[in-house]
Amino acid sequence: MEPEMDALKVKILPEHQSSPSSTYTVTKPKSKSLILLLIATVAVTLGLLYVFSSNPVLLSGSLFCPLRYSVLIDAGSSGTRVHVFAYWFDQYGEPVFDFGEKHYADMKLTPGLSAYADDPEGASVSVTNLVEFAKTRIPKIKLRTSDIRLMGTAGMRLLEAPVQEQILDVTRRVLRSSGFMFRDEWATVISGSDEGIYAWVIANHALGSLGSDPLETTGIVELGGASAQATFVSSGHVPPEFSRTIAYGNVSYTIYSHSFLHYGKDTALKRLLESLQNSAENSTGDGIVEDPCTPRGYIYDTSSQNYSSGFLADESKLKGSIQAAGNFSKCRSATFALLQEGKDNCLYEHCSIGSTFTPDLQGSFLATSNFYYTAKFFELEEKGWLSELIPAGTKYCGEEWSKLKSEYPTTEEEYLRGYCFSSAYTISMLHDSLGIALDDERITYASKAGAKHIPLDWALGAFILDTVTPTSYYGGKSRKHLGFV
Ligand SMILES: Nc1nc2c(ncn2[C@@H]2O[C@H](COP(=O)(O)OP(=O)(O)OP(=O)(O)O)[C@@H](O)[C@H]2O)c(=O)[nH]1
Ligand SMILES: [Ca+2]
Helix, strand or coil, rough: CCCCCCCCCCCCCCCCCCCCCCCCCCCCCCCHHHHHHHHHHHHHHHHHHHHHHHHHHHHHHHCEECEEEEEEEECCCCCEEEHHHHHHHHCCCCCCEECCCCCCCEHHHHHHHHHCCCHHHHHHHHHHHHHHHHCCCCCHHHHHHHHEEEEEEEHHCCCCHHHHHHHHHHHHHHHHHHCCEEEEEHHEEECHHHHHHHHHHHHHHHCCCCCCCHHHHHHEEEEEECCCEEEECEEECHHHHEEEEECCCCEEEEEEEEEEECHHHHHHHHHHHHHHHHHHHHHCCCCCEEEECCCCCCCCCCCCCHHHHHHCCCCCHHCCCEEEEECCHHHHHHHHHHHHHCCCCCCCCCCCCEEEEECCCEEEEEEHHHHHHHHHHHHCCCHHEEEEEEEHHHHHCCEEEHHHHHHHCCHHHHHHCHHHHHHHHHHHHHHHCCCCCCCCCCEEEEEEEECCCCCCCCHHHHHHHHHHCCCCECCEEEEECCCCC
């Protein structure tokens, strides 16, 4: 995304703003005809201003509404992504967001920062590269007034606090010297509840339901690498520990938001394999236990370094005790058992996953991240996809690994190996545990939403919310109410 060049050739800048590179300097006219040319140019410009002023969008980002920039780094378990936003405030002081390629750019690097637990300094390379990418998308003159923030999610949440801080301190050092506007407290690990709210915000912004009737909004269920989120407006009772209230425009939303830590696709698969290994070690038979979530013939010789998330167990340790024996219904039962672990510690009227309360899901939902990747791989219909996933997963889990590799030669093995597991896990989570009916057409899978196909990345929701509502980031103010950005 090149900084948007100005539509007009002659800029009349507000006096407080230095003239950016795109402004042409009008030189002293040498003759009468030049003076006439200058007068004609100014007259045409004023005429255009009058015409355009009735249509602010055309003026946005160039004349009275200069582009502003913000950078957000999402430190996820399977990768770190930098998001670069260009935005402006219209003549009413309202922020204008555009996530098209002219005003938005992103890049992802693997592995995630949590993979540097044993070498926190190693995280600096990743963050430096992401910062350099961001700098290619923002005019140099704007860097010092553009904020950069880093938000860690489940991958970082799973680290011991001291290790988290070591990695965060490394990122703070890089961000301090980046040339962007930065404060140490802007590199943090966010709560799962915040992560869910941000994803809900971008989804409803994209769908145009942000600011409308709460019961018209769309919920989000997201299956990440190390955590899963469920976020939606519930008309039922929500205990305060699961309830979040956000105001957008003049509408207040009371939202159920929870992040199921350890229940991401990668961490759940790791837990399943570890539990199988434990039962192999405790078995009285030949010490080999079947793994119903991995296609027959798969050899557990992948060291976790080969996986982007770094969360999958070092599978080579599993050799000799676990045998791949893909079987969808057995995998669905095994993953359901995983989701029900800890249920006897439930303190609520009912718990959906572990000892966590979830109100009955209501309204429409978007299923994102690994739910999306799995449904997309099986080329399922967007509506009614859950019921289709069962036969598709049953067939896939029953295939030989060598056949799958030859059938999908361009699919990364890390992903190919996980589709048996993720198909069964999707059903045991969304249907068996959260109670979504298999034929419920209100839940669709997606990675983008709305007429403008906006990416459903929680980071975009964080950017929106922090621009329009006061946050601790700016001493209780929002970007909208601050002069510097
Ligand atoms: N099948 C498939 N899986 C993918 C692809 N890209 C990413 N993933 C998987 O999707 C998950 C990443 O989704 P994200 O929501 O970005 O998860 P994350 O941010 O890395 O992890 P969290 O810290 O839990 O949020 C990981 O499990 C990846 O292995 C893809 O192209 N295909
Ligand atoms: Ca994520």
